[in-house]
Amino acid sequence: MSRRVGLEASLAAAEAARMADVDVIAAYPITPQTHIPERLAEMVADGELNAAYIPVESEHSALSACLGAAAVGARTFTATAGQGLELMHEVVYVASSMRYPIVMTVCNRALSAPLSVWGDHSDVMAVRDTGWIQIFCQNSQEAFDLTLWAFRVGEDSRVLLPVMVHFDGFHLSHVTEPVVLPEQEEVDGFLPRFRYPFALNPDKPMTHGAFGPPDIYSEAKIAQEVAFRKSKDVIIQGFKEFGDIFGRYYHLVESYRAEGAKTLLLTMGSFSETAKIAIDLKKSKGESVGLISLRLWRPFPFEELRQAVGNAETLIVFDRCISFGGPGGPVSSEIKSALYSEKNRPEVVSFIGGLGGRDMAVEDFEYVIERGREIVEKGSKELFETVGIRGKVTGIRG
Amino acid sequence: MAEKRLKTGSDFTWRDMEVGNVVKEAGNAALRRTGDWRSQRPVIDREKCNKCGLCWLYCPDAAIKPLEDGYYEADLFYCKGCGICANVCPKEAITMIEEEEK
Numbered sequence: 001m002s003r004r005v006g007l008e009a010s011l012a013a014a015e016a017a018r019m020a021d022v023d024v025i026a027a028y029p030i031t032p033q034t035h036i037p038e039r040l041a042e043m044v045a046d047g048e049l050n051a052a053y054i055p056v057e058s059e060h061s062a063l064s065a066c067l068g069a070a071a072v073g074a075r076t077f078t079a080t081a082g083q084g085l086e087l088m089h090e091v092v093y094v095a096s097s098m099r100y101p102i103v104m105t106v107c108n109r110a111l112s113a114p115l116s117v118w119g120d121h122s123d124v125m126a127v128r129d130t131g132w133i134q135i136f137c138q139n140s141q142e143a144f145d146l147t148l149w150a151f152r153v154g155e156d157s158r159v160l161l162p163v164m165v166h167f168d169g170f171h172l173s174h175v176t177e178p179v180v181l182p183e184q185e186e187v188d189g190f191l192p193r194f195r196y197p198f199a200l201n202p203d204k205p206m207t208h209g210a211f212g213p214p215d216i217y218s219e220a221k222i223a224q225e226v227a228f229r230k231s232k233d234v235i236i237q238g239f240k241e242f243g244d245i246f247g248r249y250y251h252l253v254e255s256y257r258a259e260g261a262k263t264l265l266l267t268m269g270s271f272s273e274t275a276k277i278a279i280d281l282k283k284s285k286g287e288s289v290g291l292i293s294l295r296l297w298r299p300f301p302f303e304e305l306r307q308a309v310g311n312a313e314t315l316i317v318f319d320r321c322i323s324f325g326g327p328g329g330p331v332s333s334e335i336k337s338a339l340y341s342e343k344n345r346p347e348v349v350s351f352i353g354g355l356g357g358r359d360m361a362v363e364d365f366e367y368v369i370e371r372g373r374e375i376v377e378k379g380s381k382e383l384f385e386t387v388g389i390r391g392k393v394t395g396i397r398g
Numbered sequence: 399m400a401e402k403r404l405k406t407g408s409d410f411t412w413r414d415m416e417v418g419n420v421v422k423e424a425g426n427a428a429l430r431r432t433g434d435w436r437s438q439r440p441v442i443d444r445e446k447c448n449k450c451g452l453c454w455l456y457c458p459d460a461a462i463k464p465l466e467d468g469y470y471e472a473d474l475f476y477c478k479g480c481g482i483c484a485n486v487c488p489k490e491a492i493t494m495i496e497e498e499e500k
Binding site: 097098099100160197198205206207208209210212216218219220222223226227 | 413417421
């Protein structure tokens with residue numbers, strides 16, 4: 001029998017790591033991720049989880065320790081946020097290039113300066129191209145579910161790639177919500193023991209992390225890219241298997257009341273739930289609007305995005321990050337690229353807001369929808385507009 | 399050894415990469431053409447050579463092979479053209495010649 005309990009998203013992620021029976025955790029505490037390593041350290045100390053908890057002196061060391069653990073075939077977990085992910089940065093690339101299926105929760109946080117411990121998606125965007133599978137959660141249940149799913153997909157012998165499970169710092173990481181926890185047998189049925197085919201072992205010597213001179217580096221990177229893109233099939237299969245066992249089905253792109261809508265709003269992460277209320281209000285007034293949320297960020301779900309967008313005329317993309325001097329919010333640029341070759345593509349409007357913990361209320365999303373439609377009707381030379389930021393921003397030109 | 403030598407250069411495509419670039423067979427340097435970045439190669443003059451074997455002893459890559467008749471020869475599959483053999487030869491029997499001079 002599953003149990004329904006009140007659990008904050010951070011603790012739900014820790015509980016998922018426990019039920020996945022992880023072998024090694026190496027993490028360095030950083031706001032707003034702190035509750036995850038704290039809870040896991042407690043579980044190990046109390047004997048609730050038979051794992052090695054490696055206390056380290058930095059995030060760079062945390063992920064480096066995870067590399068070593070994964071290299072010998074241990075199921076390995078870590079968690080970080082914002083500056084911590086930045087300090088890990090070079091090791092983030094190593095983990096994916098060496099094909100170690102480490103699972104990492106990222107409690108999305110803004111980047112300094114000015115110093116901010118609060119949430120936005122700047123940390124995510126800085127690791128966009130690192131070759132990790134990246135997935136977004138909208139609530140505590142998903143923090144639990146997608147952490148389990150991350151081990152299942154990453155460790156699949158057809159994949160062998162690390163997975164980042166993103167959820168919004170504070171807005172989700174510290175929010176207590178009802179979470180349905182499954183029985184251990186159900187988890188064990190979904191998640192078989194990890195058998196890393198290239199585990200380091202003195203009885204069968206092997207080299208990991210060899211030098212890549214110019215005559216081999218390009219081939220190595222292309223092989224990685226092809227394998228990364230192919231992981232999408234297993235990602236979809238993982239969602240199906242998860243749904244069949246636990247009854248909750250996830251999709252690469254989630255649509256909410258989007259069928260036939262002329263105007264679509266696109267969001268990522270927990271703010272999608274606030275945006276849904278704005279959509280409900282608009283719908284109740286008879287407006288043709290809907291919401292799509294990118295759940296899978298990498299590998300990018302091109303086909304699923306095009307399907308979700310359908311014949312919409314206007315697509316309003318909400319970003320929680322600035323791409324300084326770039327073509328708009330980082331998500332909106334990706335969306336524009338993904339739709340560029342479509343004959344009947346919608347007008348894409350870019351909004352930036354929700355930076356460094358700035359809240360986005362229902363009325364802010366209503367404003368985004370109204371103003372987005374107005375921009376399409378009247379035209380605008382601005383690359384993006386802002387929402388919830390004091391002072392009108394103009395002159396952002398391409 | 400020759401038949402065991404692994405694919406190198408243009409034969410080797412991205413499809414030949416192992417997952418994560420692991421090297422499954424430890425100690426496989428002997429199977430790889432490691433002499434392909436040489437710019438000079440040693441040529442041994444048998445008229446001067448007294449078969450002392452110092453070139454064979456000093457070669458840092460074990461690329462000098464003893465032959466059955468007592469003379470020595472550089473294995474160009476591995477030789478990187480460092481010139482140590484030519485330098486230590488007491489009879490000055492070894493000349494380093496540019497690769498482009500055939």
